[in-house]
Amino acid sequence: MSTTGITFPAGFEAAATTAGIKPSGNPDMALVVNNGPEFNAAAVFTRNRVVASPVKVSRDAIANGQLKAVVYNSGNANACNGTQGDKDAAAMQTLVAQTVNVEVRDVAVCSTGLIGEMLPMENVTAGIAALGEGLGDNGAQAAAAIMTTDTVRKEASVSKKGWSVGAMGKGVGMMAPSLATMLVCITTDASATSEALNDALRAATAVTFDTLDIDGSTSTNDTVILMASGASGVEPTQEELNDAVFQVCSDIADQLQADAEGVTKRVKITVEGTGSDTQALNAARTLGRDNLFKCAMFGSDPNWGRVLAAVGMADADMDPDNISVYFNDQPVCLKTTGAPGAREVDLSGTDIDVRVDLGTGGEGTATVRTTDLSHDYVEINSAYSS
Amino acid sequence: MSTTGITFPAGFEAAATTAGIKPSGNPDMALVVNNGPEFNAAAVFTRNRVVASPVKVSRDAIANGQLKAVVYNSGNANACNGTQGDKDAAAMQTLVAQTVNVEVRDVAVCSTGLIGEMLPMENVTAGIAALGEGLGDNGAQAAAAIMTTDTVRKEASVSKKGWSVGAMGKGVGMMAPSLATMLVCITTDASATSEALNDALRAATAVTFDTLDIDGSTSTNDTVILMASGASGVEPTQEELNDAVFQVCSDIADQLQADAEGVTKRVKITVEGTGSDTQALNAARTLGRDNLFKCAMFGSDPNWGRVLAAVGMADADMDPDNISVYFNDQPVCLKTTGAPGAREVDLSGTDIDVRVDLGTGGEGTATVRTTDLSHDYVEINSAYSS
Numbered sequence: 141m142s143t144t145g146i147t148f149p150a151g152f153e154a155a156a157t158t159a160g161i162k163p164s165g166n167p168d169m170a171l172v173v174n175n176g177p178e179f180n181a182a183a184v185f186t187r188n189r190v191v192a193s194p195v196k197v198s199r200d201a202i203a204n205g206q207l208k209a210v211v212y213n214s215g216n217a218n219a220c221n222g223t224q225g226d227k228d229a230a231a232m233q234t235l236v237a238q239t240v241n242v243e244v245r246d247v248a249v250c251s252t253g254l255i256g257e258m259l260p261m262e263n264v265t266a267g268i269a270a271l272g273e274g275l276g277d278n279g280a281q282a283a284a285a286i287m288t289t290d291t292v293r294k295e296a297s298v299s300k301k302g303w304s305v306g307a308m309g310k311g312v313g314m315m316a317p318s319l320a321t322m323l324v325c326i327t328t329d330a331s332a333t334s335e336a337l338n339d340a341l342r343a344a345t346a347v348t349f350d351t352l353d354i355d356g357s358t359s360t361n362d363t364v365i366l367m368a369s370g371a372s373g374v375e376p377t378q379e380e381l382n383d384a385v386f387q388v389c390s391d392i393a394d395q396l397q398a399d400a401e402g403v404t405k406r407v408k409i410t411v412e413g414t415g416s417d418t419q420a421l422n423a424a425r426t427l428g429r430d431n432l433f434k435c436a437m438f439g440s441d442p443n444w445g446r447v448l449a450a451v452g453m454a455d456a457d458m459d460p461d462n463i464s465v466y467f468n469d470q471p472v473c474l475k476t477t478g479a480p481g482a483r484e485v486d487l488s489g490t491d492i493d494v495r496v497d498l499g500t501g502g503e504g505t506a507t508v509r510t511t512d513l514s515h516d517y518v519e520i521n522s523a524y525s526s
Numbered sequence: 527m528s529t530t531g532i533t534f535p536a537g538f539e540a541a542a543t544t545a546g547i548k549p550s551g552n553p554d555m556a557l558v559v560n561n562g563p564e565f566n567a568a569a570v571f572t573r574n575r576v577v578a579s580p581v582k583v584s585r586d587a588i589a590n591g592q593l594k595a596v597v598y599n600s601g602n603a604n605a606c607n608g609t610q611g612d613k614d615a616a617a618m619q620t621l622v623a624q625t626v627n628v629e630v631r632d633v634a635v636c637s638t639g640l641i642g643e644m645l646p647m648e649n650v651t652a653g654i655a656a657l658g659e660g661l662g663d664n665g666a667q668a669a670a671a672i673m674t675t676d677t678v679r680k681e682a683s684v685s686k687k688g689w690s691v692g693a694m695g696k697g698v699g700m701m702a703p704s705l706a707t708m709l710v711c712i713t714t715d716a717s718a719t720s721e722a723l724n725d726a727l728r729a730a731t732a733v734t735f736d737t738l739d740i741d742g743s744t745s746t747n748d749t750v751i752l753m754a755s756g757a758s759g760v761e762p763t764q765e766e767l768n769d770a771v772f773q774v775c776s777d778i779a780d781q782l783q784a785d786a787e788g789v790t791k792r793v794k795i796t797v798e799g800t801g802s803d804t805q806a807l808n809a810a811r812t813l814g815r816d817n818l819f820k821c822a823m824f825g826s827d828p829n830w831g832r833v834l835a836a837v838g839m840a841d842a843d844m845d846p847d848n849i850s851v852y853f854n855d856q857p858v859c860l861k862t863t864g865a866p867g868a869r870e871v872d873l874s875g876t877d878i879d880v881r882v883d884l885g886t887g888g889e890g891t892a893t894v895r896t897t898d899l900s901h902d903y904v905e906i907n908s909a910y911s912s
Binding site: 189217221357358360436449450451453460461476477482514522 | 573574575576577603605606607608611640641642643743744745746816817818821822824825827830831832834835836837838839844846847849859861862863864868899900901903904905907908
């Protein structure tokens, strides 16, 4: 049995293959199958209004709260391919249903790669046949096959009393030269209703993937799926389920942040002292997306003026004369005025902690994780797509 | 008489000096004086809620629609300096009023430079005295003295029948290592009420400076001031005034875009086919601020998928299946699907024109100017502030 990943929980098999979608010749298709006895599932998808064809297919599939299989391809997003793209995504779903002998509606489809290129369906068809032959304890191989510009595969797991949760993930936000997207698959052998799974997944993603903000971009393909086999026979409480799902999501989010393209700094931004958690999140996101702030982080520059200039534009309650900023717990700005020694704070380490108090005395608080804006980010993302 | 700039219209004098605020030893203070016979004026300021002390002073000064002088310093933003910062900005105002013999409330103050450093008031005081001695036809010198990381001074003018408009500007958005801010001064010898000036200035800035969006950041100090001396004796119609003020604003905005830090591409984004001009502006801004799109522009990469992914997140009406994208007037995406030859479009030139039709058939349209995201942008903005 796997020690981590999607085949760590009982009741799941996986397969990976090289279908020839990626020009590199690396593995580019994966399949995850839930062998039951239960098939409850939940999913969250991109909020982008331009959605890839596989997202449309998967949204329909999850509507009844059940999934038995998820097929993945990397190297091609199957996004913005018109009616043909929709047909190809539906064909992938049908082929997998036939291969693993389930209903069409029990299959979700996830794709990641370049937008606007037609899927090579001959390769995909042969790939799905190979995936059907290769099912087994292959979570690690599946995690490798969904990678695009990821430099390492991302897997996680957590063991509870008699049950467990496993996960794999790739990408983060829109990070790479049209070859990114965040795809995450979470498996558990707990027994849980689709409602319970949905609650656990939404609670976990809200504070993990949703607050991991590298460049503010949102892919057309982002998909996080949670499937429960019930194979452990254990039905955890909602709280226990929430906690376990949160743990693997947090672990995968950490790995995504650490492997983000061109990253030299991991930056954690906490905003407090504003009207609500939503306002705090607005302000934290505004700061996390500010290029001048991100460049300063790249330069290990304790330039707190940029923090003030950025949060001053945020949709959040604030007292403009009572804003405080802390870098690595050292005050650099108090009451919107520089603190002694502010320019000498050491930000040379890889991890930088930024805390902003908007000064209203309000209870709102939120944390966002982001990265710096580096030369490598520009280099990777300016490379020619074709 | 100057051939362009703020002393091109009759009734204005300017001065520049080196007060020693900038470590470089370059000129760092300027003064513009309206000798009348009229003193009507208008101004627009940063929308940032964290505002520099000089902005507070200038907002109060313009409240009665009159200004007789504007003093500028570069090298120090006098922002986030608490009560002392407010006192220093007020002291600058008072010193200038004494020097040029006007009321305190007739003087506006503009500062640009690093946030969170106290102004060296001894230098500033001596500088103001020198400015008072040096008043004359010195628009060009004043334009040079307000530069921070600008590589060239920015001046503009337009001549009408018997009257004219002149302008100087510096910076653009928040572009440089804490040393930016957009400051613009516009002068005219037309006779115009402060209401007419206000209308002309707001109409012009809405479609020039407000749609020039380099990195989405907004300075604590941005200020655009328009003063009318009435020295020509000509009272133009509102339409004539609007047109002339728009022309100099557009000219200065072009110069700001061309001189933006690290720029290798000038990108013009037009969005149409959505519910309103405001929605079109939202979508154009969202695209203009998308780092992945900006990196693609740097790489001359016709990666239209990033355009779709970016506008799909915008707060604008769209038909997700009917979006069209044109690069330099060539269709690269029609009905949300790649157009033939899309990957071969030549974007190697400096100017790139991007047009996006959101496909609803709506009348909304807007244009935003932005730049690419280059290595130099990261380099310039990651340099240590202190």
